[in-house]
Amino acid sequence: MKATVDLEWLENMTFQTEVNGHNIKIDVGEENGGNNAGPSPKPLMLVALAGCTGTDVVSILKKMRVQYDSLNIVVEANLREEHPKYYDSMKVVFKFKGTELPMDKLERAVQLSEEQYCGVSALYKMAIPVTFEIKVNQD
Numbered sequence: 001m002k003a004t005v006d007l008e009w010l011e012n013m014t015f016q017t018e019v020n021g022h023n024i025k026i027d028v029g030e031e032n033g034g035n036n037a038g039p040s041p042k043p044l045m046l047v048a049l050a051g052c053t054g055t056d057v058v059s060i061l062k063k064m065r066v067q068y069d070s071l072n073i074v075v076e077a078n079l080r081e082e083h084p085k086y087y088d089s090m091k092v093v094f095k096f097k098g099t100e101l102p103m104d105k106l107e108r109a110v111q112l113s114e115e116q117y118c119g120v121s122a123l124y125k126m127a128i129p130v131t132f133e134i135k136v137n138q139d
Helices: 041-063 103-117 119-125
Strands: 008-011 014-019 022-026 070-079 087-097 130-136
Touching: 041 070, 041 087, 041 103, 041 119, 087 103, 103 119, 103 130, 119 130
Parallel strands: 087 130
Antiparallel strands: 008 014, 014 022, 070 087
């Protein structure tokens, strides 16, 4: 299956595209010559990873009938200072809140996403270390 994105330049450093019927603007901050009209490209890589693994984990836990009150997924990444600037490592932290959360099932859901289902994680892991952590009822 072929995927295509058509990114249209609007002005200055601002671009726009449509993904699955949703408009997305990409820009850079004023300190880099942009208008700050949207997120810059690199952080969207982190959003893609969080969203990909998050939808997997939610789906898997639903099938396992695991109930939780909240889930936040934090992706921490180290950006190189020299050019080309890219992330040279990423860490995905799953923050669950709830009562009587079965750690074995949480770990299994994250493992299945990491090793079998999340295509973003699989691609990133070909280039850089990507690690995963689960926190329960912590900030």
